[in-house]
Amino acid sequence: MKVLHIVTLHTPDHAFGGPTRVALNLSKVQRAHGDDARLMALGDGFAGTLPGEVEGVPAHLFQARHLLPAFEVSGITSGALLRTARRMMRGADLVHVHLMRDLVTLPAALLALATRTPLVVQTHGMVDPTEKRVAQLTDLLGVRTVLRRADAVLHLTETERLDVNAVAAPVALTNTVRLVNGVRPQERKPAREPGRPPTVLFLARVQQRKRPEDFVAAMPAVLARHPDARFVLAGPDTGALPGTLALARELGVRDSLDHVGPLGHEEVLDAGRRADVYVLPSIEEPLGVSVLEAMSVGTPAVITRTCGLGPDVAAAGAGRVIDSRAGEDAANAAKVAEAILELLDPEANDRAGKAAWDLVNTHFTIEAVTRTLRETYESVVARRAR
Structure with a gap:
């Protein structure tokens, strides 16, 4: 299966944190199981050429353009990223967008809807009811449409499920799936040696x-x-x-x-x-x-x-x-x-x-998480085929 993960930002110091880490962890296991999983994101803070892979995952990175500096991560974008995303969606079996209210993942999700590419969105707790006027306008212009029309909306907790439903209201979402975060199993460390400071x-x-x-x-x-x-x-x-x-x-x-x-x-x-x-x-x-x-x-x-x-x-x-x-x-x-x-x-x-x-x-192992995700992907693709 050809899967395109789209996330907002990747930096050398991993400053964007969770969504990029989750996308990388999922992609690595998916590739190990034979899928062609790739990462697309903005890149920022790199000296010289942007890397073509991250931790063994092919990465399509585009230099971040700080279009709206006052909005920090939400205000960066790249026209080249969006043009390339549209082209790559034609050859993808599924697009997995790690969605937030920004100028990367939201337009990418709307592009997936426009190209009729199977779409899974994962909000990572970043889309919830808000009193901020700009965020409310963003919801009106695109977020609600994405939540309502995506083939699956992944949530971490019951609280997040209720939040995305509140944003999508008055339409009740029937496409939500719980997917927790996962990590690779590790050996358990030995007990602290006597005399070593805590x-x-x-x-x-x-x-x-x-x-x-x-x-x-x-x-x-x-x-x-x-x-x-x-x-x-x-x-x-x-x-x-x-x-x-x-x-x-x-x-x-x-x-x-x-x-x-x-x-x-x-x-x-x-x-x-x-x-x-x-x-x-x-x-x-x-x-x-x-x-x-x-x-x-x-x-x-x-x-x-x-x-x-x-x-x-x-x-x-x-x-x-x-x-x-x-x-x-x-x-x-x-x-x-x-x-x-x-x-x-x-x-x-x-x-x-x-x-x-x-x-x-x-x-919370990444293998268990990716099994659940694979079942979701297959269900989405099968529904589209019908």
């Missing part, structure tokens, strides 16, 4: 929505019990890094914080293996791939109840799920610190780490 990891885009300040604000309480602990802040900066580092200096904990910047995929897994606890205090996180990657090596996670993985982590005992609310910084930091301290207990860490590893291997 390590606590934040690995995600360093942006306000991910709440890196809560991670740093929890440091003093943890260091009071574990003065040799190391805290690792990893991931590309998308605006919150200066304030996060300033807070660390203000609290007097900057010397215990290692800022390592963006990491490649294998480096992400290595960071998870070196960590004793993974922390992502994001107020909202549909189904974080970085959380799954940490748990895949046996590192327990501290996440918030509004994270899509919250119910799974809580039920499995794969870490700690905390309540966190915007505007309650001191209370949030205290809850993060308490959860970290509980998981630094060797026995609790071993139990939660084993549960995290089991959870990923039972419910």
Whole structure:
């Protein structure tokens, strides 16, 4: 099967995060199973020629044009990408668009409808009801049409299914399919060696929505019990890094914080293996791939109840799920610190780490995800044939 994955952006530091990572993970497994899966996206931040492949996946990348800089990622586009997408759709069995309100994936999805190419869209929690006027206009001009006419709309959680239905209203969507994120199974890491200082990891885009300040604000309480602990802040900066580092200096904990910047995929897994606890205090996180990657090596996670993985982590005992609310910084930091301290207990860490590893291997492997996706693809193509 010839599958064209279209996503907004790919950069050397993986600053766009989840949707591109999901598209790459799916494409790699699909290609291993004999499908001709390809990635199409804008490229930005590369020195010289844009790469023709990413992690072994053929990639059709086009230089990003910042048409509407005020809208950041939503305001970049490329006429050449859209022209090439239209041409490639004629030879594709199916187009899989990782949809957001932007000038790449939305027009690409509309092109798929116009060319009558079988269309699967995946919204990654990025299409939900909003009071923003520009987003409402975008929904009116195209998003609703795409949701209503796509052959399948993939959602991560029940909350996301309700959200896309609300955007598509008053038409009730009958084409929704749940597809979770998945990662490759990994060997479970060994227990921390006696005498090695504990390590606590934040690995995600360093942006306000991910709440890196809560991670740093929890440091003093943890260091009071574990003065040799190391805290690792990893991931590309998308605006919150200066304030996060300033807070660390203000609290007097900057010397215990290692800022390592963006990491490649294998480096992400290595960071998870070196960590004793993974922390992502994001107020909202549909189904974080970085959380799954940490748990895949046996590192327990501290996440918030509004994270899509919250119910799974809580039920499995794969870490700690905390309540966190915007505007309650001191209370949030205290809850993060308490959860970290509980998981630094060797026995609790071993139990939660084993549960995290089991959870990923039972419910969130990329092979299981791609099997579900393949069934969806085949159903879509068969319906079109009829």
